[in-house]
Amino acid sequence: xxxxxxxxxxxxxxxxxxxxxxxxxxxxxxxxxxxxxxxxxxxxxxxxxxxxxxxxxxxxxxxxxxxxxxxxxxxxxxxxxxxxxxxxxxxxxxxxxxxxxxxxxxxxxxxxxxxxxxxxxxxxxxxxxxxxxxxxxxxxxxxxxxxxxxxxxxxxxxxxxxxxxxxxxxxxxxxxxxxxxxxxxxxxxxxxxxxxxxxxxxxxxxxxxxxxxxxxxxxxxxxxxxxxxxxxxxxxxxxxxxxxxxxxxxxxxxxxxxxxxxxxxxxxxxxxxxxxxxxxxxxxxxxxxxxxxxxxxxxxxxxxxxxxxxxxxxxxxxxxxxxxxxxxxxxxxxxxxxxxxxxxxxxxxxxxxxxxxxxxxxxxxxxxxxxxxxxxxxxxxxxxxxxxxxxxxxxxxxx
Amino acid sequence: xxxxxxxxxxxxxxxxxxxxxxxxxxxxxxxxxxxxxxxxxxxxxxxxxxxxxxxxxxxxxxxxxxxxxxxxxxxxxxxxxxxxxxxxxxxxxxxxxxxxxxxxxxxxxxxxxxxxxxxxxxxxxxxxxxxxxxxxxxxxxxxxxxxxxxxxxxxxxxxxxxxxxxxxxxxxxxxxxxxxxxxxxxxxxxxxxxxxxxxxxxxxxxxxxxxxxxxxxxxxxxxxxxxxxxxxxxxxxxxxxxxxxxxxxxxxxxxxxxxxxxxxxxxxxxxxxxxxxxxxxxxxxxxxxxxxxxxxxxxxxxxxxxxxxxxxxxxxxxxxxxxxxxxxxxxxxxxxxxxxxxxxxxxxxxxxxxxxxxxxxxxxxxxxxxxxxxxxxxxxxxxxxxxxxxxxxxxxxxx
Numbered sequence: 001x002x003x004x005x006x007x008x009x010x011x012x013x014x015x016x017x018x019x020x021x022x023x024x025x026x027x028x029x030x031x032x033x034x035x036x037x038x039x040x041x042x043x044x045x046x047x048x049x050x051x052x053x054x055x056x057x058x059x060x061x062x063x064x065x066x067x068x069x070x071x072x073x074x075x076x077x078x079x080x081x082x083x084x085x086x087x088x089x090x091x092x093x094x095x096x097x098x099x100x101x102x103x104x105x106x107x108x109x110x111x112x113x114x115x116x117x118x119x120x121x122x123x124x125x126x127x128x129x130x131x132x133x134x135x136x137x138x139x140x141x142x143x144x145x146x147x148x149x150x151x152x153x154x155x156x157x158x159x160x161x162x163x164x165x166x167x168x169x170x171x172x173x174x175x176x177x178x179x180x181x182x183x184x185x186x187x188x189x190x191x192x193x194x195x196x197x198x199x200x201x202x203x204x205x206x207x208x209x210x211x212x213x214x215x216x217x218x219x220x221x222x223x224x225x226x227x228x229x230x231x232x233x234x235x236x237x238x239x240x241x242x243x244x245x246x247x248x249x250x251x252x253x254x255x256x257x258x259x260x261x262x263x264x265x266x267x268x269x270x271x272x273x274x275x276x277x278x279x280x281x282x283x284x285x286x287x288x289x290x291x292x293x294x295x296x297x298x299x300x301x302x303x304x305x306x307x308x309x310x311x312x313x314x315x316x317x318x319x320x321x322x323x324x325x326x327x328x329x330x331x332x333x334x335x336x337x338x339x340x341x342x343x344x345x346x347x348x349x350x351x352x353x354x355x356x357x358x359x360x361x362x363x364x365x366x367x368x369x370x371x372x373x374x375x376x377x378x379x380x381x382x383x384x385x386x387x388x389x390x391x392x393x394x395x396x397x398x399x
Numbered sequence: 400x401x402x403x404x405x406x407x408x409x410x411x412x413x414x415x416x417x418x419x420x421x422x423x424x425x426x427x428x429x430x431x432x433x434x435x436x437x438x439x440x441x442x443x444x445x446x447x448x449x450x451x452x453x454x455x456x457x458x459x460x461x462x463x464x465x466x467x468x469x470x471x472x473x474x475x476x477x478x479x480x481x482x483x484x485x486x487x488x489x490x491x492x493x494x495x496x497x498x499x500x501x502x503x504x505x506x507x508x509x510x511x512x513x514x515x516x517x518x519x520x521x522x523x524x525x526x527x528x529x530x531x532x533x534x535x536x537x538x539x540x541x542x543x544x545x546x547x548x549x550x551x552x553x554x555x556x557x558x559x560x561x562x563x564x565x566x567x568x569x570x571x572x573x574x575x576x577x578x579x580x581x582x583x584x585x586x587x588x589x590x591x592x593x594x595x596x597x598x599x600x601x602x603x604x605x606x607x608x609x610x611x612x613x614x615x616x617x618x619x620x621x622x623x624x625x626x627x628x629x630x631x632x633x634x635x636x637x638x639x640x641x642x643x644x645x646x647x648x649x650x651x652x653x654x655x656x657x658x659x660x661x662x663x664x665x666x667x668x669x670x671x672x673x674x675x676x677x678x679x680x681x682x683x684x685x686x687x688x689x690x691x692x693x694x695x696x697x698x699x700x701x702x703x704x705x706x707x708x709x710x711x712x713x714x715x716x717x718x719x720x721x722x723x724x725x726x727x728x729x730x731x732x733x734x735x736x737x738x739x740x741x742x743x744x745x746x747x748x749x750x751x752x753x754x755x756x757x758x759x760x761x762x763x764x765x766x767x768x769x770x771x772x773x774x775x776x777x778x779x780x781x782x783x784x785x786x787x788x789x790x791x792x793x794x795x796x797x798x
């Protein structure tokens with residue numbers, strides 16, 4: 001009979017999508033340039049030329065069997081050559097030791113996470129730890145896998161996880177911990193020292209409970225970093241680690257649904273995990289990742305869209321909001337700014353912002369209260385024109 | 400903890416994939432042209448020119464926002480214009496009354512079925528009826544949805560479902576019935592009269608149990624029909640009907656993962672079903688169907704690959720196997736031939752065929768015993784060269 005839970009999930013949309021839809025209505029009413037939509041993490045920079053060139057090269061090959069191959073089924077785990085190229089690229093870029101046989105091509109990071117969480121959990125006792133604030137769809141995928149979601153509060157000065165809370169909440173049932181850096185929604189980069197702290201805690205707890213605790217590093221924003229710092233390559237720091245990656249943001253291909261899962265060869269039961277990934281992918285209806293998108297990857301590895309545009313947006317918005325008087329977390333990566341709401345209730349604050357035609361997402365959706373997320377993957381002109389509106393919004397509270 | 404069920408599902412592969420992998424080994428040993436691989440339903444005809452032309456047109460548009468849009472997220476349910484084009488095409492081709500707001504774009508038919516079965520069932524009591532022989536992955540998706548799988552035996556002279564068995568096995572818990580035509584694995588076309596019989600039974604049972612029983616028509620082979628008969632458009636025959644469609648076979652794009660779910664506007668609770676589909680898609684990690692593949696659809700609706708090639712293969716193979724002495728079901732569509740095994744145990748028979756380097760799939764995987772499936776979406780030369788091998792195989796049993 002019709003699944004009520006799914007009907008509600010489908011009807012309610014995420015808070016982010018909901019706001020996006022409200023924005024559409026406002027745009028019709030006031031005109032597109034009079035609505036300041038910072039709701040969606042939808043890249044507004046075009047894909048690099050290498051994407052177009054690769055597609056043209058591939059479809060211009062007139063050899064019949066190449067053409068059939070181009071749009072044909074690949075292995076469920078992905079084309080062998082594509083996986084080998086990714087592995088080589090990662091090894092040389094991050095001084096890693098990856099194994100192409102442990103790379104599984106997916107229809108983007110959402111598919112990667114949904115598949116992986118199903119592979120790594122097997123009962124409603126299994127616990128998956130999230131560091132708040134977190135990407136809200138994580139909870140949807142955890143529920144789909146049938147596991148329990150445990151959240152760790154942030155240290156409010158760094159927006160890294162509160163390590164004591166983390167230590168206290170790891171139990172014998174902890175199967176998985178998810179870290180997301182550069183972070184959605186805070187824009188914070190997890191630097192080497194905090195990754196080491198997290199990994200040390202996990203190593204101790206693995207010993208204490210005598211079973212592996214898998215660390216998923218969700219990295220759709222890996223290349224979107226605006227400082228000289230880098231995000232450590234997780235497999236070099238923790239054996240029981242698995243990466244979920246997407247080409248959605250780095251090369252602006254979010255609609256094409258292409259990414260991968262990488263299992264650290266040093267993982268406990270790495271081969272079995274890989275089998276469980278194949279099984280979960282099959283079970284959820286993923287036959288293979290889209291083929292043309294797979295085949296362009298060897299041609300685009302290492303190239304990115306012009307991310308200086310995001311960097312400029314970040315700096316401009318950060319400086320202006322600071323000078324108005326907002327309490328803003330310094331953005332280090334991704335394309336999000338996390339700002340303290342001017343009242344305790346972030347949902348009310350977001351509604352107040354809507355009166356200025358400003359669409360900003362309340363932080364309650366990300367598992368913490370009292371903040372809003374501003375997605376600055378939008379036109380420079382929108383950001384410039386929005387500044388007076390942020391000023392008005394501030395005046396409503398402070399004068 | 401690692402999901403054992405998924406690990407087994409991932410390791411075991413389907414019987415079809417297993418055979419395909421064995422074929423790879425044989426090909427290395429004996430040479431590619433000495434192995435007769437009829438295992439996979441992987442189209443060997445290239446996509447029509449309209450696909451290539453459409454891709455080139457779309458990526459050659461230099462307008463920045465068009466390019467961002469081309470590879471950008473669409474709505475979760477798919478691009479509005481694409482859905483409208485599909486709706487108009489179906490209405491004019493099949494004299495149907497579809498609603499673009501009830502079309503949900505998917506990553507192929509597997510995703511469509513996985514999502515839809517999750518949307519239409521909600522407990523382990525819910526029963527999904529399959530007509531044997533059936534595509535084996537149906538059972539995987541039913542298990543993923545947590546429902547029960549009920550199979551109906553075939554009428555062995557027509558390979559339509561045994562209608563008495565069907566009537567007897569519908570219970571108050573029957574949520575869904577799946578019909579697949581032209582059929583994988585038999586190649587049989589469900590003509591109007593049998594569709595009417597099935598729909599009449601369902602209408603009676605709906606009245607008896609006083610709740611809707613949804614009929615899913617899974618139609619990846621809709622355009623692959625070799626007679627003058629057509630497959631009836633199901634929404635014209637039964638209100639509570641839903642179509643799952645894929646562009647994998649008709650235009651040879653299996654790797655691109657593009658298809659749709661169409662909910663009949665006359666369906667009981669059609670809007671709620673659509674919400675449940677959106678929720679299930681979100682829950683399984685499907686953000687949207689691949690965008691470039693969506694956008695080519697308006698340009699390719701109505702075109703097909705050169706399916707005369709399949710028709711010729713079907714006739715050649717059917718006539719030759721018949722004249723050797725095999726008992727073969729007359730192929731009417733799709734690209735499969737269903738042949739009676741020469742011993743009761745179809746798995747043993749398939750192994751015996753392997754000694755001739757013939758790769759044919761035992762019917763046990765499809766839920767009936769005593770047959771094999773021959774997928775003839777292969778080169779004409781392979782079929783010609785395989786005939787003496789089928790002759791040898793026959794001799795092993797009959798002389």
